[in-house]
Amino acid sequence: MQTQTKVAAPAAGAGLAHNSTVFGILIAVSLVHLLNDTIQSVVPAIFPIVKESLSLTYTQLGLIAFALNATASVLQPAIGLYSDRKPQPYLLPLGVVATLIGVLGLAFASGFYSILASVVLVGIGSSVFHPESAKVAYLAAGARRGLAQGIFQVGGNAGQALAPIMTALIFVPLGQPGILWFTILAAAAIVIQLFTARWYSGRLHSGAVKKRGSRSGAALPAAHRRKVGFALSVLMMILTSKMAYLAGITSFYAFYLMDRFQLSVQEAQLCVFAFLAAGAAGTFFGGPLADRWGRRNVIWFSILGALPFAFLLPYVNFTTSIVFCIIIGFTIMSSGSVNVVYAQELLPGHIGTVSGLFFGLAFGAGGLGAAALGALADSSSIDFVIKLCALLPLIGLLAIFLPADRKLKAWALEAEQREAAAVKTE
Template sequence: MRSLLLNKYLWSLTLGHFSIDLYAGAMPVVLAALAGSMHLSFEQVGLVSALYTLCSSVSQPFFGYLSDRFGGRSFASIGLVWMSILQGAIGFVPDYQTLLVLAPLAGFGSAAFHPQGASSANIASGERKTAGMAIFLLGGNGGFAVGPLIAGLIIGGMALTGSLVLPGMGTHGTAVIAIFGLLIAPVLFFISRSSATAASAQRLPHAGARVSTNKAFSKFAIIALMLVATLRAWEQSSVSLYVPPFFMSSAAMTLAEASRVSALILGSLALGTFFGGFLSDHVDGRVVMVISFLISAPATIALFTAQGTNTYLAAVVLGISLGSAWPPTLVLAQALFPRHAGIGSGLALGFVFAMGGLGNYVTGFLAERIGLLNSLLVLAALPLLAALFTFALPSHKAVARGAQIARAGADVVSAEPVRS
């Protein structure tokens, strides 16, 4: 534990993860503000979110391959700068068509950062991979949590006292939010360059070897892992996107007030990610996942039906339960490709983001037909299905044994002399 807390490279990656995901956390608030000024429907908002997340996801395996093959230290900083500039410009779009183009382009910054960041965090963590991944994910989820608060404050303003009000900047406040990432990017770059761990983590062992999967995973187990990741991502993404408009319409909250509910969910999710990672180092990750999913279902219903203080309590429980399942899920995905953690990270994170984006569109589509409340209550079924498919996943011991066999085989192949 002490070595992880003193691991400069791991913490620099965590800082970068915080920065890049701050923008993703702010996006639902930005879209809620744009929806009001541009009179967008739930389905239109869902489509923008879907395209944004698809572009930040489908290219992640490609960036993961580049990271494994050549070393991708600069990808993180460049991706953060790219996303900062384009997301800062989103608040100035003149029409819906421009928004449909600019938002997806911004997503490529996230795609460049995540595979290299996650695979390097995996290597930098040594034997404490799930705990190290929990720290890395804590940064991202912390950014998700702070994003709505910052966006709500800058865009919507804040009542300081009964008579003193801090005015918001409207959607043009996205330019101010962009400054944060532009300041962090060079810090991330130079810290990673000066770290001894970074040098050894830039290129994975056997990165040029043929891509093969962990034999502990049957074909059905691979499908089950994809479904678990999809269902969890769908719920988290849709809750994050539609909580602001739901509470603004049903509870007559202001944008800033609804943003605080989002921040509470995402902050609790960050806390759950941290604890879920450390728990999974001591018990089988599947146990953590099943318990987390079973708690998430009733917490989802409570979030959208409870009143007063119970709403905030449900937000905390839902965030912690959803977050706890994520570290063991991601580590399993990385273990699927023992010699290519960048590809595993890219596929896992990219697939999760893509499915979350498509889920947002489905939820918005349903909201236009059965009402927003009913479409959000449907989300409660997703973690129950995820818990069911978790039983098809291999055990932690089987996965570790399969990874050792794969790496040993690669060592034998790489040690063979080249014959002309």
């Protein structure tokens, strides 16, 4: 079956074939993901600047990162659960409004607590964006869910990759007031989200999106629920270890390079940019590779491909560290979209809940990791923190307990059949 590349108007949403891929909508949500995560990346990007100008400690920097991520971690699962039962398309642009206010606060923050309040607002905006936009990507995916999640998430990873470039090109010469330029990005994101919300609303009116009842999934036998729950727990532990590692690299690796090799802020941030840019490429290619070769196979590739290089990274010279950062970024992030698709297929019909849970977990793990690593850096050293981070990817070996794709599809089919039967009897 051929895919459609034309964006359907809301009124025509019902006419889309079930397996059609709506690339226009996928590109729209990916673009907003880029804008959202670019704005969010302002927070770690200003760390080298505000640490000096506002006399902040590593612990305070870790707490700022934790405030941003913890806000999103708590709110995203709740928003995802609510939106599964009562979809709210126009929450999409409203969430970006909170982000816009947070950006303004960051530009004028004069101390630790004002920065903390501003990043909470940015976190609220991300909390609204991620579960609802992931659901839009799922609806626009058709049969190509890995590709769709790859397109959606590559925007976010590209936005995160811009953080070290922003530090080098914007915040070093302009300082904290340079954040004001990002209000333009927030305004652009609001406009695009209005377009996406209109398409999403059309799908709701066409009946393409089914609201979940409070008894959804009650018909599943206890043994099935235990198997799914165990697989989700393993997936969460893998994701937690990965996000803690990413928090260590994005928040503190530049300081490590500056301390060990006596680099400037700009030079150190280039290495972090290489890591994040390679991660964005890995996220994009991981999705279609998972469609072709299997979800679990790509998850294994992301773990085994990154492990030896992550372990050796703290011990190599600067030139080699750039090469290793590129390899680690590409491999470890190749399962970025696959983890979400895998979880969605474990719990079909709960797309918003699962997306909110996993994006929220990613934010929470990153935030806790940043806070803990920041405290360790103050009490011990940056060198110790980076060497500790090198061990975190070992937790990914728990992937041996994940069910194979064939079993995953069988579980999903069983759940959908029982759900359909339950709906008929109501």
